[in-house]
Amino acid sequence: MVCTILLVEIIRDKKGKGAGERFLSGSVMPGWVWESYRSIGVFAFGASCQQLTSDFAKYVIGRLRPHFYEVCMPFPVANSSANILGYINDYKCGGNDAAKIQEARLSFPSSHASFSMYCAVFFIFYIQEKGKWRGSKLLRHAIQYAVLIGAWFVGLSRVQDNMHHWSDVAAGFLIGATFASLVFIYVLKPKKYGLPVAWEEPPLPTSTLTVPRAVLSSMGSTR
Template sequence: MAVDRLIWKIIVDFVVLACVSFPLLALLLWAEPYHRGYFEDDLSLRLPFKQQSISEGLLAGVGFAFIIFTVLITEIVRDRQGKGIGGKFLSGSLIPGWLWETYSTVGIFTFGAACQQLTANLAKYVIGRLRPHFFDVCRPIPDAGSSQNALGYIQEYRCSGGDEALLKDMRLSFPSAHASFSMYCAIFFIFYIQVKGKWRGSKLLRHGVQYAVVIAAWYVGLSRVVEHMHHWSDVAAGFAIGATYAMLIFIFVLKPKKYGAPETWQQPVPRNTLPRPVLAR
C-alpha cells in the first residue's frame, strides 16, 4: 500500500501541474490580447524596435538548469553528511533520499513557475498594454471617419507594418514575464540556500552568491527596459509577482520547517536535587 500511495502521489503531482500548465499554453497559442488604443503624442510608445538579447527560451533554460543543479548538488551533499531523508520504495525499487528530495523540490519549483507565468501572462492579455516600440512596429493609420477617435484617443486604427507575431506581441507589455520569472528563480534560490545550503566555512560566501543571483535577476529586468520591450512599471510589477510567488511557494508549499525541527528551550536541571532541609544538615 505504501508503494501504491507513492505512485499515486507522483501521478497526482503531474495532473496538478498539467492543470496549471494547460491554461498557460492555451493562452499563448489561442488567446488574443485586448486591443488598447493610444494617444498620438504619447512619447513612451515611440521608441525604436530592438531585438531582445535574452529570449524566453534562453531564460527558462538557464533558470531551470540553475535551480535543478543547485538542488541536486545540495541534496547529494546533505545525504553524504547524514542530513538527508531515508530512501523510499517505488515499485519494489529503493529510491535514494536525495533523489526523492530533488524530485519534490524541483516539482514544487516547477509548479510555482507555472503559476507565476500564468498570472503574468493572463494580465498581459487582459490589459493589452502597448510596448514602447508600438509606433515603430505598428505604424498605425487612424480611421478618420470613426467617432471613437474624435477626442484624441485613437481606438480605431490599423497597422501598416509588422508581421502577425510582432503585432500580437506589441500588445503584451504589462507585466514583464521575463522579470517575473527571473525574480522568482532568484528568491526561490535565496530561500533554499538559506535553509539547506549551510556551510561552516566563510561567513559571507553564501550571502555573496545570493546577492549575485539577485543582481542577475535585476539585470534581466533592466535589459527589458533598455531594449524597449517594456516600460519600467512593467518590470516593477513583474519583479513583485515573481518575488511574491517564490515566497508563497517556498513557505507554504515546500514548507522548509520539515527540514529540521527548531531547537526548543528546556529548563536546566539543577545539579543537586536534594531538598533544602537536607542540605542544611
C-alpha cells in the first residue's frame, strides 16, 4: 500500500494534479511528498486501530481455535466438581508447548482477515479517488477486484489451514472494512464527502441601482 501511494502521488504531481508545493519550517516541500506523508500516516493510523481492536477482542473472548485439541491434548481432572454435570470444564493440557497452547485460545476474530480486508478496502477507495487516467476504466476496476479477491483468499486460507472458524474470519472482514471506510472518509478525505465545516456568514448582497439617462439629463438641465 505504501508503494502504491508513493507511485500514485508522484504521477499525479508530474501531471499537475497534485496538491502543489508546501512550506514547512521555512523550507519548500514538494507536493507529492506532503500528500504521501499524509496518506501513509492516515493509513498507518487506521491499521493500528483495527489491529488493536482485533487483538483486544481476542484476549477478552478467548475462543478456542479449531486445532486446540491437537495442541493442548486435554484430559479431565479426576473427581472435579466442575465436571459432575457431564461437561468437561476443569481440564489440564497434556501438551508441553505453553506458547502454542496460549495462542490456540485466540481464535476470535481473525487478525489476518481484518488486516487484509482493511488494506484492500483502503486501496480500493484510494485508487478510485486518485488513480484516474484517460484509459479504460475497466482496468482500474479489475485491479480493485483483484485486490479484494486477494483479501478474500487470505480469509479463506485461515479457515482451510484450520486456524480459524468461518465466523472468526467474517468478523475480521467486518472490522477491517469498517475501519478502512471510516478512516478514508472521515480522516483522509473530509472535504470530499461534505462533512460539516465551520459556519460562515453569507456575504451581504450588493446591488447597484442604474439611473436612467433621461433623469440624468433633466438633472443637468435644471442646474
